Every structure is written in structure tokens, then in C-alpha cells.
Amino acid sequence: MKNEETGRKKQKGEKTKRKLFNTAVRLFNQYDFGEVTVDRIVEAAGVAKGTFYIYFESKDALIAAFLLDYVNRVDTDYRATLDSFPPDTNASQILLSLISKIADTLTGTIGCQSMRTVYKLQLADTMDMSAVKGYDRELYGMFADLLERGIERGEFSPILPLNELTRHFVVAIRGLSYEWCIRYPDFDLKAQALSHFQILLDGIKSN
């Protein structure tokens, strides 16, 4: 009985928190980052100002949560994509699939405005970006694995050290997503990415 009530209350609380969070995300995707104030969030969410601070320690904490959520949404499927290939698959092929997957996730799940916000936060350097940094490391690790496999399999020429090669691939994905962000909707991320990485792969393939 008591537990039941407690449960219901907790549920209500969770709902409010989610409402606040979703509202915030929506606003982040609609307005510029600095324009999304706590005032606006609570007004849009239809709760009192104090309520915000029950669920988020500060505005920064909300942003951290936003970033974490971004990372979580992104991070999930990539390894799965990777693991879905038979061990002897062509490294190039896997890599292009991964790129494809990333493009789909950015386009379909994250959305361009959220991505802008992430980039702005990263440039602002005001926030704790460890979550995003962690994700970057993960992405780096996946590229490194694939490239290493490709080198071992003799697909790619080993002219460059692995870590440097990997960095170039990360740079490429960064340039592509950034360009997508600021050219949206006039930039077909997936097509551009596939084409772009095809060039890079051609540039490192062992003749």
C-alpha cells in the first residue's frame, strides 16, 4: 500500500523529469543554445521554476544529461553493426557500413539541431564534455580496429602509422557532420559520407 503510493509518486516524478528533459531537448533543437533558459524550459513544460531544480542540480547538469543522452543514443548500435559481420569480411566493406550506420543515426535519431548543440558546447569548452570525449574515444577505437584489420588483411597499405590513419578518419567524419549541420537540409549526409570515405579508402588501399 505504502509502497504502491511511493511507486506512483516516483512515477509521477520521473514523468515530470522526462517532461522537463524532453522540453529542453526540443528547445535546444529549436533555438540557439544560449536562448534556452530555465525560465523558458519550465514555462514550455508547464511546471514551476523550482520544480526544475528538483530534477536537475543546475542548468549545466541538464546540459550534461543532454550530452549523455546524445552519446547513449549514438553509442548503442555501432558495435552491434560491427559484430554483425563475419570475421573475414572485407574491412572496407565493414567501414562503409559503419559510416552508413552513423549517418543514419545522426540523421534519424539525433537530428541536426542536437548535433549543432553538441558542437557548440564542444567549442564553448565551458561544459564537462567527458561524455562526448568518451564517445569520441569509442569511435576512434572502432575505426582503429577496422583499419588495423584492413592492414593485416593487406587491404590497406601501411604507409602511415595506425593511430595517424585513424585520426584522419575521425577528422573526416567530423568534417562531414559539421558540414551537414551548417548546410542542412542541403547536404545529404549519408551519400556524401559514403562517397567521401570511398576516396579515403582508395587513397590508402594497397595498390
Added chain:
Amino acid sequence: MKNEETGRKKQKGEKTKRKLFNTAVRLFNQYDFGEVTVDRIVEAAGVAKGTFYIYFESKDALIAAFLLDYVNRVDTDYRATLDSFPPDTNASQILLSLISKIADTLTGTIGCQSMRTVYKLQLADTMDMSAVKGYDRELYGMFADLLERGIERGEFSPILPLNELTRHFVVAIRGLSYEWCIRYPDFDLKAQALSHFQILLDGIKSN
């Protein structure tokens, strides 16, 4: 007599404006974008607050001027660099020289923080970015010219349409500068850029 005085005043005015502007640029390059307030600018420039609004309609106007200046500083030498090569020079070689020049300009003349500011403004989409857009077009044009020349000379394979190829090169330069911004000072822009474009060139060279 009156004209003379007017002239002197104008000169003094220009000087004050330049002082304000240069101070602002210095601050943009030193502190985070949001930390550069009008107060700080006028204090650092040693003029009164009201004076700022004589020369700049608003803070946004200053930023617009800052962007224009960025573009101007960047834009100047590239064509010169391009024109300094004999007409029959290798397109790859010219392209790498251009990349080298761009890296030098970003590193030496513009500075990482200013670049961050430019990127943030671009993402914020609050400002009138026509100047920067114009510059982008210019950069695009130069890459296009070079790539076209390379294709004509048989250096590059014509698998991709010229404009698409050009876009890839723009994407690459964008990814490189962005990465430089957020990794600074642990990212050697020039070296990375040269290495990166070498791969791209290898990827499109006609075998």
C-alpha cells in the same frame, strides 16, 4: 580650416574605432566568446562605454565586422599563392601548397580562439554569416579550379563530378580546422592537413 579640423577628427575617430576593434579581436582570441563583454572591450581599449556605440551599432555589429575581417585576412593571400605558380605546375603540388598556406594563416594570423568563435557563430545561426558564406564560396572556387586543372591534366581521375569532388575537399578542410580548434594545442594543423590531403589526392589520382 574647418575641413582640416573635420579631417583630423575623422582621423582620430578612425583610430578609436580601430583601437576598439583590435582590442575586441584580441579578446575574442583570448577568452571564450561569451566572456567578451562590451564592458571588457572598452575597458581594455581605454575608452568610455558610450564611445563603443558611436562606432558600432551594437555588439552584433562588432561581431559582424569581426567576421568580415576574418574573411578578409584569410582571403587575401590565397589567390596570390595560387597565381605564384607557373601555369603548368602539377595541380597536386599547388593544392598542397594552398593547404599549407591556409594552415599557416589559421595558425599564425587568425588563431585558434578566433576560429572557434567563427565556428560557434556559424552554428548559432543567429548572426548574418553572409561574409563567411562568401568566403566559403571563394575557397570552394579555388579548390574547384585546382581540381579541374588536375582533371584536365590527367592527374586526377574523373570518376566524380567536379562539384562533388570539390565539396569533399571543403569537407576535409573543415574537419581539419574543427579538430584543430577543439584539440588545440595537441593537433599540428599543418602536418595533419598535408598528410590528410595526400590521402585524398592518392584517392583520386588516375592510376
Added chain:
Amino acid sequence: MKNEETGRKKQKGEKTKRKLFNTAVRLFNQYDFGEVTVDRIVEAAGVAKGTFYIYFESKDALIAAFLLDYVNRVDTDYRATLDSFPPDTNASQILLSLISKIADTLTGTIGCQSMRTVYKLQLADTMDMSAVKGYDRELYGMFADLLERGIERGEFSPILPLNELTRHFVVAIRGLSYEWCIRYPDFDLKAQALSHFQILLDGIKSN
């Protein structure tokens, strides 16, 4: 049956109230007055926020209770101390014992921070200080009794009217405790108090 249950509930209620109160007292003694919020009290007591308002009409009511408690804790033993002496004991001696007892109580039972809180409230004049005022009267009465006895016994010179003399002693105890509060822990209340009152007693002893 119903009564029994009611009784149990009441008991439980009393227990909760005491828990809240004791927690509050502990916090008042640990942190600065303004830092002790209802939130912190209920968290430290392990009860819900609403529960606080079942037992205390407001935060001010809690403070009033705190003051009353302070007075009660202080007031209890003094008369006992006084009565423990044979009727013909030296008044000076009794007075010094009383001072000693007071110092012990402040140091051991009340604590310096609580004392600070009492003083702050007294200065703030926002609260109903009747309890403390009553205690002051009580203390005043005891000093008056002792001094009167001393005068009657010829220990003290009767130059000053009794009430004025008493006031001086109250002033002295006030000065000592205040100094203890703000110098804590670099002020040995008991030693200082005994030494201080010795001077006063020397100052009023009959030639």
C-alpha cells in the same frame, strides 16, 4: 483497541517530532544559522518534508522551540546548584560555583554554535524571545539573591543598589559568553569567567 492504537500512533508521532527536533539542534550547533534549511533538517532526520510541517507550524516555530529548549536545559540545574550549599556558605563562594556551573553548561550541554544562534536571534529581534527573556530574569534573580545575601552577610559593600549591582553581573556573564562565542575555541570560558568574576567580587567586597 482503538485507544491503544491511537496511543501507539501518538507515541510514534512524539518520536518523530523528537527526531526532527534533535536533528535540528544538532544542525544548529554544527552549521551557521542561515545554512540550516528545512530541507537539510528533514534529510538529516530521514523523514519527508511534509512531515516537518505536521509537527512544527513553521520554521520559526521550530526556532522558538529551540530557544525554549535552550532555556530549559540551562535553567534546570542552577537552582539545584544554589540549594546544594549550606545556608551560611560564603556568598562569593556560591557565586563562583554558579559561574562555574554556567560555564560547564554552556560548554558541555549547549555548545558554542547554539549559543551563537541564540544571540543572533536575540539581535535579530524577529523572533519571540520571551522564553529567553524569562530565562534572563531567572538568572538575574539568582544573582540578585546571592548578592543580597552577600551584602547582608557583610561580604560585599553596599555602595550600589542591589539591582544595579546585579545588572553588572549579568553584563559580565553576557560579555564572557559572547566573547567565548566569537573567539571559540581560543577562549577558555570557565577559566576566564572565574578570573573575571573574581575581579568583580574584589571590586565590591567590603573594604
Added chain:
Amino acid sequence: MKNEETGRKKQKGEKTKRKLFNTAVRLFNQYDFGEVTVDRIVEAAGVAKGTFYIYFESKDALIAAFLLDYVNRVDTDYRATLDSFPPDTNASQILLSLISKIADTLTGTIGCQSMRTVYKLQLADTMDMSAVKGYDRELYGMFADLLERGIERGEFSPILPLNELTRHFVVAIRGLSYEWCIRYPDFDLKAQALSHFQILLDGIKSN
């Protein structure tokens, strides 16, 4: 001409600052310390909120200024009072004059409410009390000098070490002013102080 204008502006600014400060002092003397908000100050002073922050870095800075002002008002005349006596004057006499002067200053210049505020701040321990601490040291120094002189002259018995004796006198002045604060206006500070110190002096005089 220019200087003239600058001077006029500065004067105006000073006037505003004084207006703010005086208003604040008035409010400190009227309402409880925590009730005096920046909002109320600026409203009472008839200026905009932002104006407050032109002249005071923060609310704390205002309070610090308030304390400094208190100390300045207090500190000025004491040494003068001391120095006005011929070198061979009776130490007791000088001391009583000093007490008299102090009482006059507290009563006439400082005022009881300001004193309350000072005490509250001291108890709150939240503020930088170095100014007040400095003043306390000064007061301590003066008492020490006088007592030392009295001992040397054989007026006072040297039973207690000088510093301990001095401390008792500081305690006494503290007790007296505190009692004055909370009993005001039913406590004649000057009369009480003189009578009180007379007892102390009698208590330490060498018979």
C-alpha cells in the same frame, strides 16, 4: 572644460554611491539584516538595480563598506582622547574617560541598530570581519597601554598578567555594548559603563 565635465560626473557618481550607502545604512538600522535586500535598497534609494553594482561589487562589498565605515567612525577619536591627558595622569581616570568617550560614540555616532548589525555579522561569521577585528585589536592595545601604565604607576595590583587583565576589560566593554543593544532604550550605556568599570578598577587596585 573636459575636466570640468568629468568632475561633475564623478561628483554625481559619488552622490549616487553615497545615496545608496546611506539608504543601506538606514535600512540596516531599521530592518533585520537579512531583510535588507539589494532590491529594497535600490528601491528606497530610487535608482535602478544595475546602478547598485556600479558602486558596490556585491552585497557583501556593501556590508564590508558598512563595517569599515563603522570602524572609521569609531576609531578616530580614541587615541586623541588618550593623548589629550598629561603624561602623569592617573591611569584610572584616563580609562574612565576613554570608556566615557566610547559610550558617547556608540550612543551618538554609531547608533544601537548599527551596532546590532555589527554584532550579527560577527556572529554570522560569513563576512570578512578583518576591519572589525583590526578595530578590536586597536581597542585591546589601548586598554593594554593604560593598564600597563597603571601597573607601573602602582595604581593597579599586578596579580594578573597584563594580557589577561586586558582581556577582562575587553570582555566588559563587549558585555556592556551587547546589553545596550538588546535592552535599548532601557539601558543607559554611559552610566552603566562607568559604574561597571569602576567596580573592575576597584577590583584590581592595589590596596
Added chain:
DNA sequence: CATGAATGAGCCTTCATTCAT
């Protein structure tokens, strides 16, 4: 009796902008 989610007035502070001189 107990809970804890929700409230909202109020606090301190910042900063782009205006305007009389």
C-alpha cells in the same frame, strides 16, 4: 501519521544599451 512532488516569490548578479553633458 507520513509522504514527497510541486510551488512561486524572492534573491543576487550581469550586461547590452541609452542619453545628458
Added chain:
DNA sequence: TATGAATGAAGGCTCATTCAT
């Protein structure tokens, strides 16, 4: 042209208190 005092909207955050369950 130059000044700098003054403005006031807005922002992030706190906390005593209420109330449905």
C-alpha cells in the same frame, strides 16, 4: 567626438510552504 552614469530586463538559483495521496 567622447564620456560614463544610469537603466532594467533577464538569468540562474534557493527555500519555506502546500497538498493530494
